[in-house]
Amino acid sequence: MSSRKENCYPIMHFAPDYGWLNDPNGLVYHDGIFELYYQSNPNGVEWDDMTWGHARSTDLIHWEELEPVLYPDENGMMYSGCGLRNDRGELGLPKDALLFPYTAAGFDEGLSNPYFTIRLAYSTDGGASLIKRGDKLLQEMAPDNRDPKVFWHEESKAYVLVLWIEKNDFGIFRSENMQNFELSQRITLEGGFECPDLFELPVIGDDGNVSEKRWVFWAADGMYFVGDFDGYKFTPTQDKKKAYFITTLPYAAQTWSGDPKGRVIQIPWLRTKCVYNQTTSTMGIPRELTLRKINGSYVIKHAIPEEITSRVQPVSELTKGESSYISKDSAIFLDLDNLSGSTVNLYASGENDPFVTLKYNDRTGAIGISDGKVTEFMFLGREHRDKATIIYDRGIIELTTGDDTILQMTDLPHLRSIECNRISFESGEGNLKVGMIY
Amino acid sequence: MSSRKENCYPIMHFAPDYGWLNDPNGLVYHDGIFELYYQSNPNGVEWDDMTWGHARSTDLIHWEELEPVLYPDENGMMYSGCGLRNDRGELGLPKDALLFPYTAAGFDEGLSNPYFTIRLAYSTDGGASLIKRGDKLLQEMAPDNRDPKVFWHEESKAYVLVLWIEKNDFGIFRSENMQNFELSQRITLEGGFECPDLFELPVIGDDGNVSEKRWVFWAADGMYFVGDFDGYKFTPTQDKKKAYFITTLPYAAQTWSGDPKGRVIQIPWLRTKCVYNQTTSTMGIPRELTLRKINGSYVIKHAIPEEITSRVQPVSELTKGESSYISKDSAIFLDLDNLSGSTVNLYASGENDPFVTLKYNDRTGAIGISDGKVTEFMFLGREHRDKATIIYDRGIIELTTGDDTILQMTDLPHLRSIECNRISFESGEGNLKVGMIY
Structure with missing residues (x-):
């Protein structure tokens, strides 16, 4: 092996x-x-x-x-x-x-x-x-x-x-x-x-x-x-x-x-x-x-x-402008409860620019996931805009609507080797619950 | 506009x-x-x-x-x-x-x-x-x-x-x-x-x-x-x-x-x-x-x-080990006539490492397209391994089998802004016909 x-x-x-x-x-x-x-x-x-x-x-x-x-x-x-x-x-x-x-x-x-x-x-x-x-x-x-x-x-x-x-x-x-x-x-x-x-x-x-x-x-x-x-x-x-x-x-x-x-x-x-x-x-x-x-x-x-849910370690509950450090060896759980135009950034250790930005558009129900060059879109659907969970695991993303009826996955393979060290809630109302699993 | x-x-x-x-x-x-x-x-x-x-x-x-x-x-x-x-x-x-x-x-x-x-x-x-x-x-x-x-x-x-x-x-x-x-x-x-x-x-x-x-x-x-x-x-x-x-x-x-x-x-x-x-x-x-x-x-x-075909400019017919310069503002046409384990590299101006490598596996009929980190696969199918055309256009690839019955496209968006300046036929038998269109 x-x-x-x-x-x-x-x-x-x-x-x-x-x-x-x-x-x-x-x-x-x-x-x-x-x-x-x-x-x-x-x-x-x-x-x-x-x-x-x-x-x-x-x-x-x-x-x-x-x-x-x-x-x-x-x-x-x-x-x-x-x-x-x-x-x-x-x-x-x-x-x-x-x-x-x-x-x-x-x-x-x-x-x-x-x-x-x-x-x-x-x-x-x-x-x-x-x-x-x-x-x-x-x-x-x-x-x-x-x-x-x-x-x-x-x-x-x-x-x-x-x-x-x-x-x-x-x-x-x-x-x-x-x-x-x-x-x-x-x-x-x-x-x-x-x-x-x-x-x-x-x-x-x-x-x-x-x-x-x-x-x-x-x-x-x-x-x-x-x-x-x-x-x-x-x-x-x-x-x-x-x-x-x-x-x-x-x-x-x-x-x-x-x-x-x-x-x-x-x-x-x-x-x-x-x-x-x-x-x-x-x-x-x-x-x-x-x-x-x-x-x-x-x-x-x-x-x-x-x-799995019982092993998610709560990290923080962020409001706009706040950020939090997380273990670089963990997958990240994000609980999105209020999605009015929110922007969330993930950073690698020592970097000032995020390696990925998640941006929610509450008009279209789309979440844009950008590495600065390329943006992928995931969609919550018109009836599911209020609540969602995102799991970010080294470039693999699983998005679930709050009622667990819609599940989407996407793959950003160029981000597979990047370890996330910090997460910030750049903009948006309400609280962003951050958890990690390792 | x-x-x-x-x-x-x-x-x-x-x-x-x-x-x-x-x-x-x-x-x-x-x-x-x-x-x-x-x-x-x-x-x-x-x-x-x-x-x-x-x-x-x-x-x-x-x-x-x-x-x-x-x-x-x-x-x-x-x-x-x-x-x-x-x-x-x-x-x-x-x-x-x-x-x-x-x-x-x-x-x-x-x-x-x-x-x-x-x-x-x-x-x-x-x-x-x-x-x-x-x-x-x-x-x-x-x-x-x-x-x-x-x-x-x-x-x-x-x-x-x-x-x-x-x-x-x-x-x-x-x-x-x-x-x-x-x-x-x-x-x-x-x-x-x-x-x-x-x-x-x-x-x-x-x-x-x-x-x-x-x-x-x-x-x-x-x-x-x-x-x-x-x-x-x-x-x-x-x-x-x-x-x-x-x-x-x-x-x-x-x-x-x-x-x-x-x-x-x-x-x-x-x-x-x-x-x-x-x-x-x-x-x-x-x-x-x-x-x-x-x-x-x-x-x-x-x-x-x-x-379109009438405007493809022939660039060269490469054999193993040869390379050729091409205009950086062109889409590239590759005519693959003999595909036994061929490897083709594309280079940006002044770079020693290719930004993309096309590798044909004649056992599986797959063409692996790699930027060094991530590889995508396209498939010719068992009955179409002899002849194919590849068009490479700033990260967008269209592959057609020789009889035009199978058409596949793929998108490598991280390569969209890279201009190809040189192409080399690293390995493989036969001739690689290279053309460009601009």
């Missing part, structure tokens, strides 16, 4: 020491650990040689990178899949084993199978190493079918596997013993593509309590479908919606199985750029998903999980 | 002196001039106060910026529309008048009409100033309906107007006299959204000759539908396709009416970033569209028009 050669890594957005990263894979919680496997090219900064890389965290903030676990073989490169605990003791494996359905990306260049095949690996050492089983989980549906996501559906007593088949078509499969999954439904979800996920979310009412639960079918580009699921068939009950307002940075988000509090926590791949020929792309910040009913339709909320 | 304050403008990609730009509008050719109106905020670098800005060119390379022509009024902001010559002498206007159907974006904030309305402006001074007629061209179909594109359909003797209605729904309207357009077809084109265009393209056979013609229905995000059109109804005859492989930079492309050679020439908005708080976004390079039949389906080719 290479050491971190350049100062080009964000604080809380996971990036491997070296190489290319894309989809999160095999997300499973066990024994206090959130496992994070991912599509990786350990040999270069471009997409190639797809391997399952491996990292883990106990707090969803700090990620320890470990050795890769699945390498390409005679069945193809190792494409996306999921993870779950073997709580029911299937396949003659212990109950504390971890199961990893994955895609072997068969190409027609001398490999044994021209189809992508869906297979199983498992771990009996707590996820440190994965062993491939020889068998396939299901009969292939189409040459490029891929991205299995599996969970146990208690009500109908079966493992449910969702798979992308082709175009906008997905398959829902069932098995009672994690073998020989049988097709239960083939469904076209117009606008959906790749990396399906299927989960039940609580609907949070105006009083903050859970009023009901609804199922969500999720696809890679953030298109999601709210509906009913009985273990056999998913039936959308409202028009498709798209998460991630405006931005095209996040993709292929997956949820963890086995969260001890029963929460649905999701992490996306962020398509951040290659920096210093060292590392390409990062993971996003994990988010806890719930639903909220707005104007008669269900909308996903993307909240920061309490593991 | 402000002067060009900073050295932050590309050479051949149009950008206004100051302000925000989006969709091209009112594209019409007359008297040797390609008129280019566009969605503009002349008052700021963010989207707002939508106005029709105005530029024109005689060679599709150099654009002269003129005064804006349509300002917001009591019917709303001035949203997108098209342009055509009044060759048939409609509306009591001279035959050399220019007609401009446009969208008045009525909002419900104190304006006369809560619907977007489709109206007509015209010019009797060759496009320098536009006069709004009071009447509406058609009965509104939905609150946000917009983006009329109009042409005369000779076979069925009517003006045809295509309009975006809502969601993936478009309308085709007809009129014999440019007034009171009547709905002829409402069509759902799944995946299509905004800014429709409808045009007939020649299909170029393997022998280089036109073998047939096919109609194309185009939508803003580059989704296009090939099919039949009889003046009344459009019938798709193949699955939708998406132009612009991978990139999300281009949007809302529109074609010129009245090209003297009958060509279909299209220009997209490129969502390039705001530089120096001076200018946000540019236009792409105009492309001549034709069709090619590949594996049984029609695919759009995006060729550089002869106005």
Whole structure:
């Protein structure tokens, strides 16, 4: 494993020491650990040689990178899949084993199978190493079918596997013993593509309590479908919606199985750029998903999980003209409560000019983020101008509206290696709450 | 009109002196001039106060910026529309008048009409100033309906107007006299959204000759539908396709009416970033569209028009280790004929380190574009690795595969003000043809 050669890594957005990263894979919680496997090219900064890389965290903030676990073989490169605990003791494996359905990306260049095949690996050492089983989980549906996501559906007593088949078509499969999954439904979800996920979310009412639960079918580009699921068939009950307002940075988000509090926590791949020929792309910040009913339709909320919020260190509450020093090794949390034309500057140690300026235009609802030469714009939207949270992490920015319904990310890769030492609230009314996490 | 304050403008990609730009509008050719109106905020670098800005060119390379022509009024902001010559002498206007159907974006904030309305402006001074007629061209179909594109359909003797209605729904309207357009077809084109265009393209056979013609229905995000059109109804005859492989930079492309050679020439908005708080976004390079039949389906080719190709000045043909000086005020054309692991460096005057390096990986088909810190990747695709053209214009890059079927753009805004003075072919086999345009 290479050491971190350049100062080009964000604080809380996971990036491997070296190489290319894309989809999160095999997300499973066990024994206090959130496992994070991912599509990786350990040999270069471009997409190639797809391997399952491996990292883990106990707090969803700090990620320890470990050795890769699945390498390409005679069945193809190792494409996306999921993870779950073997709580029911299937396949003659212990109950504390971890199961990893994955895609072997068969190409027609001398490999044994021209189809992508869906297979199983498992771990009996707590996820440190994965062993491939020889068998396939299901009969292939189409040459490029891929991205299995599996969970146990208690009500109908079966493992449910969702798979992308082709175009906008997905398959829902069932098995009672994690073998020989049988097709239960083939469904076209117009606008959906790749990396399906299927989960039940609580609907949070105006009083903050859970009023009901609804199922969500999720696809890679953030298109999601709210509906009913009985273990056999998913039936959308409202028009498709798209998460991630405006931005095209996040993709292929997956949820963890086995969260001890029963929460649905999701992490996306962020398509951040290659920096210093060292590392390409990062993971996003994990988010806890719930639903909220707005104007008669269900909308996903993307909240920061309490593991993270509870570790945000308050730094100061600034009013206009004030500034505050912060630790240069931290990601910055900004709580924007009054956004009338505010300007916030970030400074590197010993510098008189800010390396980045955030400027809110309360007429257009846009936040301009400028490094002095280039300005990016993020948008709160007309109905969400009052309150927002910004996380600034070494050039990666995540903006969330106060109600957590709109989440945007942007990447300023030229700022990746600049350490922020001071923050000032140049102009604007009200208070600017500053926190940091490290 | 402000002067060009900073050295932050590309050479051949149009950008206004100051302000925000989006969709091209009112594209019409007359008297040797390609008129280019566009969605503009002349008052700021963010989207707002939508106005029709105005530029024109005689060679599709150099654009002269003129005064804006349509300002917001009591019917709303001035949203997108098209342009055509009044060759048939409609509306009591001279035959050399220019007609401009446009969208008045009525909002419900104190304006006369809560619907977007489709109206007509015209010019009797060759496009320098536009006069709004009071009447509406058609009965509104939905609150946000917009983006009329109009042409005369000779076979069925009517003006045809295509309009975006809502969601993936478009309308085709007809009129014999440019007034009171009547709905002829409402069509759902799944995946299509905004800014429709409808045009007939020649299909170029393997022998280089036109073998047939096919109609194309185009939508803003580059989704296009090939099919039949009889003046009344459009019938798709193949699955939708998406132009612009991978990139999300281009949007809302529109074609010129009245090209003297009958060509279909299209220009997209490129969502390039705001530089120096001076200018946000540019236009792409105009492309001549034709069709090619590949594996049984029609695919759009995006060729550089002869106005531009005929003005490319050959500079040199470099082999490995050679370099060549070029004019610092030019856009650079690179003809890549043999791409086995080539590396090309661009240098600013007096600098020993390149400000940008283009590196082709012949294993993955990716071209990495690095400024030393950050690398972007563009992809030729497995079937197009042999030949490509790259245009480098002050940080804006357009990559086209040798057969013109794949077109990608990228924006490196931090390089916008760097003038290239020398180019070297560091490594790679074969010859690198270098040309420039200024």
